[in-house]
Amino acid sequence: MAQSITGKVVDTKGEPLAFANVVLLNRQDSAFVKGAVSGEDGSFSIDSICNGGIIKVTSVGYKTICKDCEGENVGVIKMEEDSKMLGEVVVKSSRPVIAIKGNALVTTVVNSQLSHAGTANDVLRQVPMVTGRDGNFEVFGKGTPLIYINGRVVQDKNELAQLNSQDIKNVEVITNPGAKYDASVKSVIRIRTKPSQGEGFGGTLRAQNGFRHYFSSMEQANLKYRKGGLELFSNLNYYTGKFYSYGVTDLETKASTNWLQNIESIGRMRNNEFFGKFGLSWMLNEHHSIGAYYVNGVGLQKEHPDYKTTSYADGTLKDMVSTVGLNRTHAMPKHHANIYYNGEVGKLGVDFNMDYMWRKKRKTSNLSEINLNNEDNSITSNGIGHSRMFAEKLVLSYPLWKGQLEVGNEYTASQTLNDFNINMATIGNSNTKSDEKNMAGFLSIGQQFGKVAVEAGLRYEHVNFKYTENGQLKEDQSKTYNNVFPSLAISTEIGKTQLSLSYTSKTQRPSYDDLDGTVSYVNRLTLESGNPYLSPMKIHSVELMGAWKQFFAKVSYEHRKDAFIQTTKSYGEDGEVKLLTMENTPKIDELQAFVGAQFKVGIWEPKVNAGIIKQWFTGEYMGERKSFSNPLGIVQFQNAIHLPGDIWMNIDMEWNSRGNKDNMKLSSSSYLNTKLYKAFCKNRFSVSLEANDIFDKSYRDVTFYNKDVTLWQNMTSDNRALLLTLQYNFNTSRDRYKGKGAGNEELSRF
CATH class of the missing domain: 2.40.170.20 (TonB-dependent receptor, beta-barrel domain)
Known part of the structure; x- marks a missing residue:
């Protein structure tokens, strides 16, 4: 049966670190074997066996981590911030603002004009298939959605007015939600924010x-x-x-x-x-x-x-x-x-x-x-x-x-x-x-x-x-x-x-x-x-x-x-x-x-x-x-x-x-x-x-x-x-x- 290497990438505060590159290298010549990218919850899965190799994890703004691969679960990998890389950095990306992830239509907010919209209310008014304003939104043809912020359901529409658009990473619109949601939920909007900073x-x-x-x-x-x-x-x-x-x-x-x-x-x-x-x-x-x-x-x-x-x-x-x-x-x-x-x-x-x-x-x-x-x-x-x-x-x-x-x-x-x-x-x-x-x-x-x-x-x-x-x-x-x-x-x-x-x-x-x-x-x-x-x-x-x-x-x-x-x-x-x-x-x-x-x-x-x-x-x-x-x-x-x-x-x-x-x-x-x-x-x-x-x-x-x-x-x-x-x-x-x-x-x- 095929095996896979699993684990989770987090920052120094224990928060999940998404989009980190995780690769398996050959120990003899450091050749690339297989790789993966960590998900929103920091987890990753590499479709391979360890075979005595090395796991290498990289992410912009963090020190590179290398560790021996000794089993199917490599556990939690904690990334430290790289002070040499945390100066003024300008990141320019050409990836599409609209993409599909599973059964969700994903709109990227970070590094786009939507980050200047004002609040989450203003961002949602610009998201495809979403209509409405001031917390009263509908998904086209699917009625009133359940709205989540970082996995937590929004119980009061004022919460959307409290979230700054500059702090939003992306917005997912799901028009056919699956079994994990209540059977009466016809649409879901998931708002994800950028990693936390400051104390x-x-x-x-x-x-x-x-x-x-x-x-x-x-x-x-x-x-x-x-x-x-x-x-x-x-x-x-x-x-x-x-x-x-x-x-x-x-x-x-x-x-x-x-x-x-x-x-x-x-x-x-x-x-x-x-x-x-x-x-x-x-x-x-x-x-x-x-x-x-x-x-x-x-x-x-x-x-x-x-x-x-x-x-x-x-x-x-x-x-x-x-x-x-x-x-x-x-x-x-x-x-x-x-x-x-x-x-x-x-x-x-x-x-x-x-x-x-x-x-x-x-x-x-x-x-x-x-x-x-x-x-x-x-x-x-x-x-x-x-x-x-x-x-x-x-x-x-x-x-x-x-x-x-x-x-x-x-x-x-x-x-x-x-x-x-x-x-x-x-x-x-x-x-x-x-x-x-x-x-x-x-x-x-x-x-x-x-x-x-x-x-x-x-x-x-x-x-x-x-x-x-x-x-x-x-x-x-x-x-x-x-x-x-x-x-x-x-x-x-x-x-x-x-x-x-x-x-x-x-x-x-x-x-x-x-x-x-x-x-x-x-x-x-x-x-x-x-x-x-x-x-x-x-x-x-x-x-x-x-x-x-x-x-x-x-x-x-x-x-x-x-x-x-x-x-x-x-x-x-x-x-x-x-x-x-x-x-x-x-x-x-x-x-x-x-x-x-x-x-x-x-x-x-x-x-x-x-x-x-x-x-x-x-x-x-x-x-x-x-x-x-x-x-x-x-x-x-x-x-x-x-x-x-x-x-x-x-x-x-x-x-x-x-x-x-x-x-x-x-x-x-x-x-x-x-x-x-x-x-x-x-x-x-x-x-x-x-x-x-x-x-x-x-x-x-x-x-x-x-x-x-x-x-x-x-x-x-x-x-x-x-x-x-x-x-x-x-x-x-x-x-x-x-x-x-x-x-x-x-x-x-x-």
């Missing part, structure tokens, strides 16, 4: 102020103290601002009477939020690391809704209603804690995480209706929600033949309680509880055969869901699932072309809001609620991805069974009132394609991306079957210009075509963003000025075709903005915290 007290202070419709402000302090293997850290954030929205909604309802409602709404909302995170990590030695953190926060929102509703019955004016109100949402507390252990016991790698979350939210609503032809109305409601979750995840890894074997388990127990009271007998009070326990086991095997890499995985999940309403267990709404999810990924390199082919089986469970059967009041003809009867969606996806020089492309096909769509149901005895809710539809098939390229012409670095999504779906509408098969397209044109004085200017444009998504029709939209960035004092202080959505065209009209209700909505919000950001960094260093978290996908459902 003592350090951190980042950041302030962002600007105008959307009103003034808003965000203040952040990210502080650390490092000594030896110990790191103490705290992140403090305060966010305040007033927001404005304007919308027009047309609601056409087909019942015994044909109703047409025109709703004009103006929303003004004041938001105040404070967030604090405190923790420590301790590298006992190069083999063992432990840590913990605790998060708490409080949020208060005051919303002043103003509605004007005009109703027509069979084309005749029936009523005009003016509604004003005050809604208050108080989220306190937001407890979240994590502890982890990451280490090695011989060849066995151990990664253990445990998370606990508990949150409480109270919402009060007071609405006053003035009716033209009916009695005036006053609606008062009060809702209290509690959410809690416990989760643990254990991953064991072990070298196997030409690669690695990973096995693990994940357990999540979550509960939501909602107590809702309203002064309307037609809706009534409700008390609901959702309990869910998810037990999962997974296995993943990765092997390298020359230039061909293969990773196969299998995940088993047992889900037990119980739904209780007003103290009574609802047997027909409580469910148990047992599912197996296979995955397979194959990648190779043919000349300068990189290719990756992958298949995954996934599921998507409804959010707890979608499962909540509490009925909410919209107006006297329209109500809204979730659907406790929703079943999880099953997803099968096949994907082919390729990269050549500065070009890349991706094609994927997805089959969704029991997909979620919005729908309507009659409410009440006469059927005139309609309930907006959700249901499962038998299937939706979808084809996705995305291509991109980047260039450099002097001081100008443009990037062009284009994508298309085509679905095959017919739904019920007005007693007939309606086709929703018009494709959606996207075109992005991003420009970075290096001006004199080391000033970077970005001009980014995006256009989205009209088309269908599920049983909706989306209108076209576009935006133009510009930004100026300048760093001072050897990048310790930076200033950026940005103008977003200059022409205020980023919003999209949406038309829902819900059986016997047609809902057209035009909603504009504070997308257009002028923002000034000041940032000061002192003695900054890479976060040593290695906790990856448990129950990450479950947290997102809350």
Whole structure:
């Protein structure tokens, strides 16, 4: 049987050292036998036997290490910094900024114009297939991703604003994640930072102020103290601002009477939020690391809704209603804690995480209706929600033949309680509880055969869901699932072309809001609620991805069974009132394609991306079957210009075509963003000025075709903005915290 030489390369602080060259030399004449490059975790594998040879390890900025090869595992090789090589060095590289690694599309940030972008938020806006801003990102055709920083999941979007772009090494986008991720995770973004430097007290202070419709402000302090293997850290954030929205909604309802409602709404909302995170990590030695953190926060929102509703019955004016109100949402507390252990016991790698979350939210609503032809109305409601979750995840890894074997388990127990009271007998009070326990086991095997890499995985999940309403267990709404999810990924390199082919089986469970059967009041003809009867969606996806020089492309096909769509149901005895809710539809098939390229012409670095999504779906509408098969397209044109004085200017444009998504029709939209960035004092202080959505065209009209209700909505919000950001960094260093978290996908459902 073939044998291999394995080991791990670390620096003097025990941190993994990636991209170190490890070669096996013949002892007699020092001739090259075989070699390898250390991975992101510092590990390497040479497809050979020792045969009395010598292992030689080299890396830029470190002293060369030579040691006798005496067995299959050479252990941990610690590299010392070479003071003779640590002077001022200018490194110029021509390697592509875009590459494929396994089933991931990798964007290199270090030594590229992206390192001047500002924060991780700004970098992600420039990464192919990623759209969004300010922590709210989506992967093209794959929805909201799980985002990791150095293997640790991002639980609060403010963490992205705290990470400087200069500290980022690369960004990986995975659009077909395998068995080691929760079966409901459709996409993953992994951010890796540069190696750590410095000890003592350090951190980042950041302030962002600007105008959307009103003034808003965000203040952040990210502080650390490092000594030896110990790191103490705290992140403090305060966010305040007033927001404005304007919308027009047309609601056409087909019942015994044909109703047409025109709703004009103006929303003004004041938001105040404070967030604090405190923790420590301790590298006992190069083999063992432990840590913990605790998060708490409080949020208060005051919303002043103003509605004007005009109703027509069979084309005749029936009523005009003016509604004003005050809604208050108080989220306190937001407890979240994590502890982890990451280490090695011989060849066995151990990664253990445990998370606990508990949150409480109270919402009060007071609405006053003035009716033209009916009695005036006053609606008062009060809702209290509690959410809690416990989760643990254990991953064991072990070298196997030409690669690695990973096995693990994940357990999540979550509960939501909602107590809702309203002064309307037609809706009534409700008390609901959702309990869910998810037990999962997974296995993943990765092997390298020359230039061909293969990773196969299998995940088993047992889900037990119980739904209780007003103290009574609802047997027909409580469910148990047992599912197996296979995955397979194959990648190779043919000349300068990189290719990756992958298949995954996934599921998507409804959010707890979608499962909540509490009925909410919209107006006297329209109500809204979730659907406790929703079943999880099953997803099968096949994907082919390729990269050549500065070009890349991706094609994927997805089959969704029991997909979620919005729908309507009659409410009440006469059927005139309609309930907006959700249901499962038998299937939706979808084809996705995305291509991109980047260039450099002097001081100008443009990037062009284009994508298309085509679905095959017919739904019920007005007693007939309606086709929703018009494709959606996207075109992005991003420009970075290096001006004199080391000033970077970005001009980014995006256009989205009209088309269908599920049983909706989306209108076209576009935006133009510009930004100026300048760093001072050897990048310790930076200033950026940005103008977003200059022409205020980023919003999209949406038309829902819900059986016997047609809902057209035009909603504009504070997308257009002028923002000034000041940032000061002192003695900054890479976060040593290695906790990856448990129950990450479950947290997102809350």
